[in-house]
Amino acid sequence: MGARVGIVGIGHCRFGNSSDYDLVDVIAYSANAAFRDAGGLALRKEVDQVFVGNMASGLFNRETAVASALVSRMNMEPCPAELIENGPASGASAVKMGYMAIASGMADVVLVAAGEVMRAVTGWEATDIVATMAHKEAEYNMGLTLPGFAGMVTRLYMEKYGLTERDLALVAVKDHDNGAKNIYSHVQLPVTIDAIADGPSANVVNNYVAEPLRMYSTCPVTDGSAAIIMVNMDSPKAKLFKKKPVRVAGIGSATDTHVVHNRADPLVLGAVKLSADQAYKMAGIGPKDISFAELHDAFVIFELMNSEECGFFERGKSFLAVRNHETDINGRLPINPSGGLKAKGHPVGGTGVSQIFELVRQLRGEAEEGRQVKDPKYGMAVNFGGFGNNVITTILAKD
Amino acid sequence: MIDFSVYGEQTPHISGWRCQNCGTIYYPAPMVCKKCDKIRDPTTNKGWEEFDLEGPCTLLTWTRVWNLPEGFNKKYLMFGMVEFENGLRASGRIELEGDPKIGMKLTARAVEADERPGKPVKVFVFS
Amino acid sequence: MAIDELEKKLRPPEVQLAPYPSKVITLASGETMVVRECRREDTPALLGTVYPLLGVAKDYYDVVAARMYNEILAWYRYRIANMFTLVGSINGEIAGIVTSRHVDSHLGMSLHTLTIKRGLRVGAQLFAAKMEHHLEYLKEDEVWIVAESPIGFKRWMIEYELEDRGSQYPAVRHELGGVPTFVLTRKLWDAVRAVKNTGTRPVAPEVLKTADKLTMPNEYVQLPGWKRNG
Numbered sequence: 001m002g003a004r005v006g007i008v009g010i011g012h013c014r015f016g017n018s019s020d021y022d023l024v025d026v027i028a029y030s031a032n033a034a035f036r037d038a039g040g041l042a043l044r045k046e047v048d049q050v051f052v053g054n055m056a057s058g059l060f061n062r063e064t065a066v067a068s069a070l071v072s073r074m075n076m077e078p079c080p081a082e083l084i085e086n087g088p089a090s091g092a093s094a095v096k097m098g099y100m101a102i103a104s105g106m107a108d109v110v111l112v113a114a115g116e117v118m119r120a121v122t123g124w125e126a127t128d129i130v131a132t133m134a135h136k137e138a139e140y141n142m143g144l145t146l147p148g149f150a151g152m153v154t155r156l157y158m159e160k161y162g163l164t165e166r167d168l169a170l171v172a173v174k175d176h177d178n179g180a181k182n183i184y185s186h187v188q189l190p191v192t193i194d195a196i197a198d199g200p201s202a203n204v205v206n207n208y209v210a211e212p213l214r215m216y217s218t219c220p221v222t223d224g225s226a227a228i229i230m231v232n233m234d235s236p237k238a239k240l241f242k243k244k245p246v247r248v249a250g251i252g253s254a255t256d257t258h259v260v261h262n263r264a265d266p267l268v269l270g271a272v273k274l275s276a277d278q279a280y281k282m283a284g285i286g287p288k289d290i291s292f293a294e295l296h297d298a299f300v301i302f303e304l305m306n307s308e309e310c311g312f313f314e315r316g317k318s319f320l321a322v323r324n325h326e327t328d329i330n331g332r333l334p335i336n337p338s339g340g341l342k343a344k345g346h347p348v349g350g351t352g353v354s355q356i357f358e359l360v361r362q363l364r365g366e367a368e369e370g371r372q373v374k375d376p377k378y379g380m381a382v383n384f385g386g387f388g389n390n391v392i393t394t395i396l397a398k399d
Numbered sequence: 400m401i402d403f404s405v406y407g408e409q410t411p412h413i414s415g416w417r418c419q420n421c422g423t424i425y426y427p428a429p430m431v432c433k434k435c436d437k438i439r440d441p442t443t444n445k446g447w448e449e450f451d452l453e454g455p456c457t458l459l460t461w462t463r464v465w466n467l468p469e470g471f472n473k474k475y476l477m478f479g480m481v482e483f484e485n486g487l488r489a490s491g492r493i494e495l496e497g498d499p500k501i502g503m504k505l506t507a508r509a510v511e512a513d514e515r516p517g518k519p520v521k522v523f524v525f526s
Numbered sequence: 527m528a529i530d531e532l533e534k535k536l537r538p539p540e541v542q543l544a545p546y547p548s549k550v551i552t553l554a555s556g557e558t559m560v561v562r563e564c565r566r567e568d569t570p571a572l573l574g575t576v577y578p579l580l581g582v583a584k585d586y587y588d589v590v591a592a593r594m595y596n597e598i599l600a601w602y603r604y605r606i607a608n609m610f611t612l613v614g615s616i617n618g619e620i621a622g623i624v625t626s627r628h629v630d631s632h633l634g635m636s637l638h639t640l641t642i643k644r645g646l647r648v649g650a651q652l653f654a655a656k657m658e659h660h661l662e663y664l665k666e667d668e669v670w671i672v673a674e675s676p677i678g679f680k681r682w683m684i685e686y687e688l689e690d691r692g693s694q695y696p697a698v699r700h701e702l703g704g705v706p707t708f709v710l711t712r713k714l715w716d717a718v719r720a721v722k723n724t725g726t727r728p729v730a731p732e733v734l735k736t737a738d739k740l741t742m743p744n745e746y747v748q749l750p751g752w753k754r755n756g
Contacts, residue, residue, distance in 0.1 A: 151462030
């Protein structure tokens with residue numbers, strides 16, 4: 001499909017609380033890091049197009065038109081720049097736009113930078129802002145929140161397949177284990193299954209957020225950013241970059257009903273399956289070829305459901321694989337080696353690019369000791385734009 | 400002549416919608432019919448019929464949410480998804496003593512809620 | 527009049543409060559925190575732990591630290607009546623401190639909650655322990671509560687559904703600054719106890735021993751770059 005597109009530079013900041021800093025500075029920080037990784041800041045003049053991913057800067061930060069602001073902050077005028085907003089898939093959509101710009105021939109070098117500063121507002125306000133993705137009349141007005149939807153879907157999954165709260169906690173233990181070794185992770189604290197599930201204080205230490213989901217089954221409110229530099233691998237400009245490109249092998253993208261109660265079956269994430277199948281087809285591979293995956297896990301139930309829709313496990317069986325440690329860093333299919341959104345954090349509009357950053361790091365062999373996937377060939381990222389109603393799947397290859 | 404009834408006590412209602420061309424029903428309203436492509440003009444709603452969505456329904460799933468958004472200064476709220484006899488589904492708040500059970504029969508009604516700034520909004524309560 | 531006589535008059539009347547039975551909580555990290563009541567010999571470690579936070583303006587740490595320093599010092603010097611201090615410690619290192627006063631058999635006056643070790647809900651656990659002491663061991667009927675941080679306070683206000691007695695101001699006002707107050711009644715406490723209060727008793731002697739001699743943290747997340755020992 002058009003030119004071959006590769007990633008030649010990546011940057012990331014420590015996720016956590018950046019509310020003392022301006023959003024555009026936070027995004028530019030990662031963009032600077034991506035240029036340094038690519039070979040130096042002088043490469044800025046080679047960029048033909050900038051895409052910025054951000055979900056709700058108007059609400060969190062009272063700043064809009066953030067792509068235009070970033071170009072100036074980086075002294076990159078007159079480079080073309082657009083803001084890409086797709087809820088919490090803004091990052092993956094911005095990467096998709098970067099791919100499309102290069103594949104179409106309209107650009108040879110693209111900077112994709114994404115981020116969010118959510119902690120500029122209180123936790124209650126952040127919950128409200130995130131809830132605005134839901135249908136205004138039929139969901140948002142009711143007072144429903146994203147954790148609320150996740151709680152309801154988790155209950156259905158438990159009833160149908162026998163998933164337990166302990167299984168959700170096992171996933172969190174794995175994610176925190178990985179996150180503890182990730183220098184960019186928001187939460188770098190390993191948690192124990194005894195403390196959050198089995199022990200006498202677990203009910204209070206791991207309190208309910210949206211029953212049956214508990215605190216350690218939901219991601220934190222995070223600030224942060226990530227950036228990548230994409231290049232037409234067959235253009236002369238590709239030679240300007242010092243590192244071997246990591247190729248974008250496949251991208252898939254699909255939508256589902258906006259209103260969650262109108263899903264044909266709320267336990268089927270149809271958009272995930274469709275987008276994953278599209279990405280596999282474009283890459284010419286199947287689920288068995290995937291070495292590791294970063295699966296959108298704002299709620300731990302999603303990591304499980306996504307892994308099934310991507311074809312890694314039969315529907316309703318993924319948590320059995322978790323019990324067998326198949327998705328641990330040393331398991332047969334590591335999932336969320338970065339710590340996932342659960343431990344690494346979820347700066348909503350920025351997450352999609354952070355997932356790609358992790359895929360590149362793993363495929364280059366640059367991950368920290370103790371969480372480097374062994375000899376990876378293909379990495380997959382699934383990024384949600386809403387409650388599973390807008391999904392982008394990206395597959396990268398180490399050629 | 401003035402319609403003085405608008406000053407009376409208004410019982411809130413939430414509407415389901417019917418495409419009068421093919422009879423397909425919806426909640427919430429689309430802008431084009433999925434089945435027959437008939438468009439809906441929200442300024443006139445010509446060719447579309449509103450009907451009250453309320454009464455007996457079956458609980459599909461539920462949750463108790465402890466971290467509520469800004470403006471909802473309560474410890475928790477219960478929410479659920481229900482299905483009406485006509486096949487339409489809805490999301491809303493549950494008011495019950497104790498834990499709900501999937502499959503239980505509830506009654507849906509609409510109330511006004513004003514936790515957020517601006518005009519009050521209509522909300523489903525299942526009890 | 528002899529100084530000793532005057533000293534007696536300056537001290538609050540001596541009252542033996544019912545002791546707080548120590549408990550242990552396993553935090554999310556798997557670390558165990560011992561929650562126990564403080565003794566006079568803990569004063570140096572308590573004051574030394576609070577002191578560096580006087581300089582942290584962020585998140586209201588400065589005013590909470592200043593007021594808690596005052597409370598602990600006044601307690602040590604017998605210049606505050608019926609105060610108790612609970613400490614949460616992990617392997618002896620102080621993770622959080624709470625202070626409070628038993629006003630009389632009906633009323634508790636919550637003073638302060640200071641979290642040293644962040645990210646593990648230590649403050650939430652110790653606040654609940656404080657309420658547990660007031661209502662279950664000191665057997666008061668209600669506890670008056672205010673806070674310096676509006677965000678921190680809003681969490682308590684919502685999670686405990688505290689009763690707002692602001693309309694009864696100034697007849698009803700909190701000792702801390704004489705401001706309008708919120709109240710945790712026994713009924714409100716009973717409604718949240720199961721999800722807020724936890725801990726295992728009795729504490730095994732070898733575990734309790736680790737909390738015997740309290741140590742001060744060498745570093746604070748709240749004070750990047752600062753070290754107690756050079």
